[in-house]
Amino acid sequence: MIDLVILEKEILEEVKSVKDQDGLEAIRVGELGKKGRISLLMKDLSLLSPEEKKEKGSTLNKLKNNVSNSISEKKEELENTELNNRLLKEKVDVSLPVQSQSAKTGKIHPVSQVMDEISEIFGSLGYQIAEGPDIETEHYNFNALNIPESHPARQMHDTFYMPDKNDNDESLVLRTHTSPVQVRTMEKGEPPFKFISPGRTYRCDSDQTHTPMFHQIEGLVVDEKTHLGHLKWTLETFFKSFFELDSIEIQLRPSYFPFTEPSLEVDVLCDRSGSVLKVGEGSDWLEVAGAGMIHSEVLKSANIDPTKYQGFAFGLGVDRLAQLKYGIPDLRTFFNGDVRWLNHYGFSFLDIPTLSRGLKK
Ligand code: FA5
Numbered sequence: 571m572i573d574l575v576i577l578e579k580e581i582l583e584e585v586k587s588v589k590d591q592d593g594l595e596a597i598r599v600g601e602l603g604k605k606g607r608i609s610l611l612m613k614d615l616s617l618l619s620p621e622e623k624k625e626k627g628s629t630l631n632k633l634k635n636n637v638s639n640s641i642s643e644k645k646e647e648l649e650n651t652e653l654n655n656r657l658l659k660e661k662v663d664v665s666l667p668v669q670s671q672s673a674k675t676g677k678i679h680p681v682s683q684v685m686d687e688i689s690e691i692f693g694s695l696g697y698q699i700a701e702g703p704d705i706e707t708e709h710y711n712f713n714a715l716n717i718p719e720s721h722p723a724r725q726m727h728d729t730f731y732m733p734d735k736n737d738n739d740e741s742l743v744l745r746t747h748t749s750p751v752q753v754r755t756m757e758k759g760e761p762p763f764k765f766i767s768p769g770r771t772y773r774c775d776s777d778q779t780h781t782p783m784f785h786q787i788e789g790l791v792v793d794e795k796t797h798l799g800h801l802k803w804t805l806e807t808f809f810k811s812f813f814e815l816d817s818i819e820i821q822l823r824p825s826y827f828p829f830t831e832p833s834l835e836v837d838v839l840c841d842r843s844g845s846v847l848k849v850g851e852g853s854d855w856l857e858v859a860g861a862g863m864i865h866s867e868v869l870k871s872a873n874i875d876p877t878k879y880q881g882f883a884f885g886l887g888v889d890r891l892a893q894l895k896y897g898i899p900d901l902r903t904f905f906n907g908d909v910r911w912l913n914h915y916g917f918s919f920l921d922i923p924t925l926s927r928g929l930k931k
Contacts, residue, residue: 572611578633585640591648598641608634677916681785681904684892685768688787691811692766695804697789700765702751704772705732708741710750714871715829728774730782744772747885748788749829752864755790756872761879762793768888778900779856785888790864792874792881798832798863801882805836805861813849813895821855830862830883838894846897856894859886 581601588594601608611630615623689699702710708719717724727746735741751767767788776782791800802822809818819839827833836859841852861884866876889901896915898904903911 574629574633577607578636581637582640585637585644588644591645591652594641594644594648601637602634602641608637675918677912677918679904679912680892680896680898680915680917681889683917684888684895685785685787687812688808688886688888688891689766689768691808692787692789695807696764698765700751700755700767701769702745702748702754702767704745704770705742706745706750707736708743710754711743711745711747714753714868715749716865716867716871717828721828730772730774745769746773747771748786749883749885751788752790752829752883753868753872756792756869756874761874761881762791763881764791764793765789776902778902779890779893781889781901781905783905784901787886787888788883789886790881790883792864792869792879794879796881798882801861801863801884804882805859805884809838812891815850818850822861825860825862827860827862829865829868830860831865833860833862835860836884840894842899845899847893847899848897849894856890857887858890858894859884861885 581597584597585594588597598606600606603609608630612634615627615630618626693699711729712718712721712724729746730744732742732744748767748769748771751769755765755767756763767790769786770783771786772783773780774782789804791804805822806818806820809820810816821837821839823835823837825833825835835857837855837857839850839852840854840856841848842854842856843852847856861882864881864883869876869879889904892898892904893901898915
């Protein structure tokens, strides 16, 4: 008959001196596993008389518990040792130089970059952000902006019409500009308002400076006193900050929009003769924005009293601004999905603007 005291001592010694988890598992299986020594001894208990079974059973149970506890404790000890060893080996040397960007690292598209830059500048000037849907009702895209159905100005926008109406039987379009967000936002609140609204816009148009999908940022200020001088200052301040130049030649040209009176168009001086577009040089003007004082009919559409409130609005062509700032000659290349183009013109994550950037001048 095996001496259980000697057996326990022998197993506990073995557990104590084992060096790794595999060795410990081998001991557990050899002693407590289905065919392990202790398990077989437990099985043999059934052959004994009731008195012997009681006495031996209790000793065997104690042995089993002691072995099982010592295996658990050893397991924890080995796990801790392994973890400490790994932590020691995996030290990070923070003094090493930053790894260079590998070819597989993604780049930020110039449009996303410029959207962020513009939002940061207007954010610093106290503008909030408002949003509207890409699929817009004819009401907000045209009617609420003083462009009724028969109005010739509808022809100015080469509109993509949706085949189906919405649940309220309203005709739908892919919005041709971000101006619908003006009335959408104003009718939800009370003046004063000061917000920008960035987003995608769509027109059936394609050449070097036009794409069927492009981006605009609408801007709007409404209160009791805002006038055309504030609009001029805002545009000049924005363009100086955006192009990071002390002075920038922009041209405010009289224009016509049904939703502003007076209306104007903003052009930036640039050189488009070479393969790189250069801002502030040459003799070409690139139109980058439409703007004006908000028409009284638009204020009325948003239930605002035009005898008490007034303000300005502008719509910046984001893609054109990206073209100008980063010297990208053809707008159509923006949306070809060519990774080589993005690797060349894209931005790394470290270039994301901060609140102070763009306003330092
Ligand atoms: C508008 O869309 C007016 N909603 C802007 C506005 C807002 C005027 C508020 C008054 C008050 P316009 O059609 O000119 O205006 O477009 C504004 C700018 O979007 C243009 O100056 C140009 O930079 C850009 N843009 C227009 N069409 C395209 C196009 N197909 N591709 C790229 N950019 C375009």
